[in-house]
Amino acid sequence: MRVRDLPLSTAVIEHFESRGIDELYPPQVAAVDAGVTEGTRLVAAVPTASGKTFVASLAMLTADGPGLYIVPLRALAREKYETFSELPGVSVGISTGDFDETTDELGNHDVVVATSEKVDSAIRNGADWIADLACVVVDEVHLVGSEGRGPTLEVTLATLQRRAPGVQVVALSATVANPDEIADWLDAALVQSTWRPVDLRTGVYAEGVATFDDDTTLDVAVAGDPADATEATDALVSGAVDGGGQALAFVRSRREAESLAERLAESGLGASPDVASEVRDLDGTETGRRLADCLDDGVAFHHAGLRSSHRIAVERAFRDRRLRAICATPTLAAGVNVPARRVVIRDQQRYTGSGMEWLPTLEVHQMCGRAGRPHLDPYGEAILVGDESSREELWERYVTAAPERVESRLADPNALRTHVLSIVASAFAASRAGILDVLDATFYAHGTPTAELGGVVDTAVADLVEMGMIVDGAELSATELGERVSKQYVTPETGARVVEGVRTAAGMETVTALTALEIVCDTPDMQDTYLGNRERAKMYRFARTHADEFTTGMTETADFEGWLTAVKTARILHEWTEGASAEELVERFRIGPGDLESRIERAAWLLGAADAIADALDVDASLPFRDLRARL
Numbered sequence: 001m002r003v004r005d006l007p008l009s010t011a012v013i014e015h016f017e018s019r020g021i022d023e024l025y026p027p028q029v030a031a032v033d034a035g036v037t038e039g040t041r042l043v044a045a046v047p048t049a050s051g052k053t054f055v056a057s058l059a060m061l062t063a064d065g066p067g068l069y070i071v072p073l074r075a076l077a078r079e080k081y082e083t084f085s086e087l088p089g090v091s092v093g094i095s096t097g098d099f100d101e102t103t104d105e106l107g108n109h110d111v112v113v114a115t116s117e118k119v120d121s122a123i124r125n126g127a128d129w130i131a132d133l134a135c136v137v138v139d140e141v142h143l144v145g146s147e148g149r150g151p152t153l154e155v156t157l158a159t160l161q162r163r164a165p166g167v168q169v170v171a172l173s174a175t176v177a178n179p180d181e182i183a184d185w186l187d188a189a190l191v192q193s194t195w196r197p198v199d200l201r202t203g204v205y206a207e208g209v210a211t212f213d214d215d216t217t218l219d220v221a222v223a224g225d226p227a228d229a230t231e232a233t234d235a236l237v238s239g240a241v242d243g244g245g246q247a248l249a250f251v252r253s254r255r256e257a258e259s260l261a262e263r264l265a266e267s268g269l270g271a272s273p274d275v276a277s278e279v280r281d282l283d284g285t286e287t288g289r290r291l292a293d294c295l296d297d298g299v300a301f302h303h304a305g306l307r308s309s310h311r312i313a314v315e316r317a318f319r320d321r322r323l324r325a326i327c328a329t330p331t332l333a334a335g336v337n338v339p340a341r342r343v344v345i346r347d348q349q350r351y352t353g354s355g356m357e358w359l360p361t362l363e364v365h366q367m368c369g370r371a372g373r374p375h376l377d378p379y380g381e382a383i384l385v386g387d388e389s390s391r392e393e394l395w396e397r398y399v400t401a402a403p404e405r406v407e408s409r410l411a412d413p414n415a416l417r418t419h420v421l422s423i424v425a426s427a428f429a430a431s432r433a434g435i436l437d438v439l440d441a442t443f444y445a446h447g448t449p450t451a452e453l454g455g456v457v458d459t460a461v462a463d464l465v466e467m468g469m470i471v472d473g474a475e476l477s478a479t480e481l482g483e484r485v486s487k488q489y490v491t492p493e494t495g496a497r498v499v500e501g502v503r504t505a506a507g508m509e510t511v512t513a514l515t516a517l518e519i520v521c522d523t524p525d526m527q528d529t530y531l532g533n534r535e536r537a538k539m540y541r542f543a544r545t546h547a548d549e550f551t552t553g554m555t556e557t558a559d560f561e562g563w564l565t566a567v568k569t570a571r572i573l574h575e576w577t578e579g580a581s582a583e584e585l586v587e588r589f590r591i592g593p594g595d596l597e598s599r600i601e602r603a604a605w606l607l608g609a610a611d612a613i614a615d616a617l618d619v620d621a622s623l624p625f626r627d628l629r630a631r632l
Helices: 010-018 026-033 052-062 074-085 116-124 128-132 141-145 150-163 179-186 229-242 254-265 273-280 286-295 308-319 361-368 391-399 413-425 432-439 450-466 480-487 492-506 513-521 533-545 560-577 582-589 593-615 625-631
Strands: 042-045 067-071 092-095 111-115 135-138 168-173 189-192 200-206 209-212 217-219 247-250 299-302 325-328 342-345 349-351 356-358 380-385 470-472 476-478
Touching: 026 042, 026 052, 026 189, 042 052, 042 179, 052 067, 052 074, 052 135, 052 168, 067 074, 067 116, 067 150, 074 092, 074 111, 074 308, 092 116, 111 116, 116 128, 116 150, 116 413, 128 150, 135 150, 141 150, 141 168, 150 413, 150 432, 168 179, 179 189, 200 391, 229 247, 229 254, 229 325, 229 342, 229 380, 254 286, 254 299, 254 325, 273 286, 273 308, 286 299, 286 308, 286 582, 299 308, 308 593, 342 361, 361 380, 361 391, 380 391, 413 432, 413 450, 413 476, 413 480, 413 492, 432 450, 432 476, 450 470, 476 480, 480 492, 480 593, 492 513, 492 593, 513 560, 513 593, 513 625, 533 560, 560 582, 560 593, 582 593, 593 625
Parallel strands: 042 168, 042 189, 067 111, 067 135, 092 111, 135 168, 200 380, 247 325, 247 342, 299 325, 342 380
Antiparallel strands: 200 209, 209 217, 349 356, 470 476
């Protein structure tokens, strides 16, 4: 099937053909045959690089109205925004938090790219453009099963279908064990394929030899000890680069990513002076300097501690083949387009707080799927680094095993309270039966008996009544506090903590900027900041010195360590508002520049939410939420 056979405008057809897309891949043909250009709902479970974005484009370009493309990550949103913006005659908007347009502006576009959280927020706040949608594409739909964003994604899909009846839903995933269940949930046709434009072979390295699932082997010349995982990774990455390819090496932590990149930089893989210069111009932090030094030798590290601009520079340089290798934590595999000839997975376990645990099979398959660049590589290789003792387990756990089943996480009490409040505050329902009716369209309800679902909803309603966010009378209704918590897009638990903090501050003699920052930093919606052993004593002394400015007494908290971490975050943000530089804060508090960037953004959001919540309370605490947000 050719692109010219599709119901697209001449300009769009010429656009695709100018990029070498004139013949459809088999999975794309299957999607067209299933009716994706005719408004049919579709779940496409096909490998990375087999044309899912093209299928999404077909759905949105042929829909009878605006399209929405939902992504899990900002980096992926940015990438898709740029891709769709190149389509002739198509106006594209984006909403991720750092590229936000107003609600009215988003309604003027043919396609909107947004994270699921931003779509959920738009629904809660009554955005008119939601009702006009004709097509909704969900990328990485298997993340319905993730603890963090999974419940938001499935409730968003459920409420979208109520706000835009008859909307075409197209769900995409490269790695999912039960796509038939997801298709059944969405009442969609299923296109499932293992076809890839570049062959992928996956294997396990041990003692100088990599053995692949196509019965081939690769002798690896390791300069040092063949049983040493880092020595082997160095040889595997260098071998791919020497052969004219690019390589991705996945490790368990930020520190490991940086140390491996610095080691590889000594191997003479090449040079990326233009990228290094770009990174040096971004900031003067130690992390930025170390990244630039690695880039001088053609290698980069990539993790969440980097500034977003650092990560963007590395990803673009790799896609443009100006960079030979990246050493990364697993987050790089979560959807961003960075294909390489060889993927090396050195670490298959990570520390989870209580001990080392194996990575999920699905996550490892995501990494493996990055191997093989269409039109550039004759093949792709994914190699797990092990030894004689682990070879067989790695093979059974990751090479031959299917990924884990996707299961709903909506039953989590915190998640359910959040979404029940949203349903009531948004006037989707005014009774328990009405809430059940809305939730009936979720993946959770699809596999849960009604009686069980009713029980967890009753518990959530009771909790929200106790928090003062819902009134249980003749009908269920949100209080002013509940409405503000929902519209500000914070969890009920965060709202309750803010209420407690504001009321406590109203009775305090000393209320300062630190008071306000401690309140918002000590909420579930603020990300944790690492508190090292060497700084714990210093932070304890700081907390004791400023004890009269905090709403929580040092002996009153059930989680002192968590509260002390919140105090550290508050202190960092306070010094930022007082004029401290990013370079100074990163060095003094042992955080990454990306951590500082994300804390500032999150604090600004929470300060705005706290200000709105405080206005709903009949107290005067004189807390400088609004002023601090402006100063941040």
